[in-house]
Amino acid sequence: METSSPSTLFLCGKSSAEIEIAKSMKINDALKLPGAGQVSTLLQSEINNFRFDEEPFNVDLFMNSLSTNRFGRFLVWSPRLPSTHDVVSHNFCELPIGAVCVADVQFKGRGRSKNAWESPRGCLMYSFTLQMDDGKIVPLVQYVVSLAVTEAIKDVCDRNGFPYIDVRIKWPNDLYLNGLKVGGILCTSTYKSKKFNVSSGIGLNVGNEKPTTCLNAVLKELSTSSNEFIREDVMAAFFNKFEMLYDIFVNQGFQTLEELYYRTWLHSGQRVIVQEKNEDRVVENVVTIQGLTSSGYLLAIGDDNQMYELHPDGNRFSHPHKAAKELVS
Numbered sequence: 001m002e003t004s005s006p007s008t009l010f011l012c013g014k015s016s017a018e019i020e021i022a023k024s025m026k027i028n029d030a031l032k033l034p035g036a037g038q039v040s041t042l043l044q045s046e047i048n049n050f051r052f053d054e055e056p057f058n059v060d061l062f063m064n065s066l067s068t069n070r071f072g073r074f075l076v077w078s079p080r081l082p083s084t085h086d087v088v089s090h091n092f093c094e095l096p097i098g099a100v101c102v103a104d105v106q107f108k109g110r111g112r113s114k115n116a117w118e119s120p121r122g123c124l125m126y127s128f129t130l131q132m133d134d135g136k137i138v139p140l141v142q143y144v145v146s147l148a149v150t151e152a153i154k155d156v157c158d159r160n161g162f163p164y165i166d167v168r169i170k171w172p173n174d175l176y177l178n179g180l181k182v183g184g185i186l187c188t189s190t191y192k193s194k195k196f197n198v199s200s201g202i203g204l205n206v207g208n209e210k211p212t213t214c215l216n217a218v219l220k221e222l223s224t225s226s227n228e229f230i231r232e233d234v235m236a237a238f239f240n241k242f243e244m245l246y247d248i249f250v251n252q253g254f255q256t257l258e259e260l261y262y263r264t265w266l267h268s269g270q271r272v273i274v275q276e277k278n279e280d281r282v283v284e285n286v287v288t289i290q291g292l293t294s295s296g297y298l299l300a301i302g303d304d305n306q307m308y309e310l311h312p313d314g315n316r317f318s319h320p321h322k323a324a325k326e327l328v329s
Helices: 018-028 044-049 059-064 083-090 135-160 213-223 231-252 255-264
Strands: 006-013 039-043 074-082 099-108 116-117 123-132 167-170 175-176 180-192 195-205 269-276 281-292 296-302 307-313 316-318 326-328
Touching: 006 018, 006 044, 006 059, 018 039, 018 074, 018 316, 039 044, 044 255, 059 074, 059 231, 074 083, 083 123, 083 180, 083 195, 083 269, 099 231, 123 135, 135 175, 135 180, 135 195, 135 231, 135 255, 167 180, 167 255, 175 307, 255 281
Parallel strands: 006 039, 074 099
Antiparallel strands: 006 074, 099 116, 099 123, 123 195, 167 175, 175 180, 180 195, 269 281, 269 326, 281 296, 296 307, 307 316, 316 326
């Protein structure tokens, strides 16, 4: 039923060069939806010809707040989409590197383990493209994306005089505020022509406090003013931060960002129990999380000084070398 009406994609650019790309893509009908979904492609100049039931994404506000050289400068905006991630991954080769797709409402969002959910108004949902040469560091890029989100929120708070909103990273790719999930990251990649094509998706509860909480709900608790986080401002701040952090990551390695990352995540010094089934009994070992391994997994040390590398396993962690081992909080 959802796919019976076409999805409208507005193609927008920050400079004349990106605007020309948008015109060419519209003429050539270049963008497609997976599953043969119908697409209606329009230009930014045509937005004012439409009446929207609710306030749409403000493209001008986003572009005016953006100060990047690459990321976010080509924008695909839709009032309603199945999935922004599907748009960028399905059309990766047609889109310029750094292009972003954002939707006001998303009804087939994607997460880890093939999870899907509907993302209503008030959520900031966007996906963007990047291209990498070194496959060894591709798994680490999700941590740079997560860090850019938390740094962007700090930047918005600083610039607007908001109280500090302490959004934290729950490894590997969730965002938490006051113990509740407010967002998540999804990075997928394909290998083509000796390049890794990475599609990065971000979902963040800016103004929608269901089912957990959102940035504006916490801001309202901390402030007597009526100020609010604005989706366009948060997304522009993200790309401004991400471009800087990504350049450091590619040129100097993730180690340069580790100290900042550890200050932002939830796990430093966290003690957890590893359970190992041994015949008919369960042996428990207490381990303490130390940081990340060079490959991006959790590094932990046991009370017996044994080192553990822990991998994500749904909402838990697992030891990669002994299938019977699980990590429980």
